[in-house]
Amino acid sequence: MSTDSADLELVALCKRYGAGTPAVDAINLQVRAGSYCCLLGPSGCGKTTTLRMIAGHEVATEGDILLGARNITDLDATQRGTAMMFQSYALFPHLTALDNVAFGLKMRGVDAATRRKRAAELLELVAMGAYAARKPSELSGGQQQRVALARALITNPKVLLLDEPLSALDPFLRVKMRAELKRWQKELGFSFVHVTHSQEEAMALADQVVVMNAGRIEQQGTPHEIFNAPRTEFVARFMGGHNVLPAGGAKVAVRSDRTLLSRAGGAGLAATVHNVEYQGTYVLVTLASAAGEIAAMLAEAAFDAAPWSPGEAATVSWQGAHAHALQS
């Protein structure tokens, strides 16, 4: 399998469907060759439109898409060096796994013997050689995903584009296939650009997380950077696991497992416990305060040593080093 990945770059890329707010608003993004990038954001933020412009399924209104040394903005989808894997895998129900995989080469005019040989090699690569003669309805969700991956790989892409590839799977299989996708990406050595609305999925998979909001990139970085130093209130709230709290006329984000509760009063925010939820390793204590709802994740042993009950008054505080100033 060739692994000639290339850097992907989006330069001031825009998509407007009509008057009003653009679906994608002049985004700049670099995805390094051989890396796993997740486009993450709520419904309607423009992530699918961005992916479809990279794939050539949607025309860019303005801006450029560069792949290695080539400007692919206006090229036909089949000429770009990208391949797409869809949410429902989009396998043809009446074709066998082998013919589904071979299909991409048929479209490119490759002769039948060559395309079947190549398709068989790719099915072996994804450990599906034994299922070559089966139709999609005779395969499990995970097996269909592997066939879809082999089908995307047959055109030798430099970048694989994945649109919510795990959302059709049940939660158990989703976690299993997530690990498999990551392994394939490392083994194949080329870039994956994966659209998801799941924070957990992006954190588990990505080298680079790109958080989008209303057509713009709100923040990008490693999962660790995004989770530990959210730059805006949107990112802190969207990633979860943080409280957004007032501090000196500005707002800061503090992780809920670093939010401290005391009965002694002193410096901090006055709050009232309104719910206590046992979660195993942690106990989640939610409180009402003038700054809105606050969540504190207390280690089980700490909670057991001094339990909290609904209705109790508490003072919420945090260490300065654990607070991240947020841009408005």
Ligand SMILES: Nc1ncnc2c1ncn2[C@@H]1O[C@H](COP(=O)(O)OP(=O)(O)OP(=O)(O)O)[C@@H](O)[C@H]1O
């Ligand atoms: N063909 C279209 N015509 C008009 N507007 C569109 C079209 N496709 C998308 N949009 C609009 O562009 C914006 C971005 O849509 P997009 O599908 O990229 O969002 P998304 O982040 O992928 O959301 P989701 O997670 O729901 O798929 C939305 O406001 C959407 O309504």
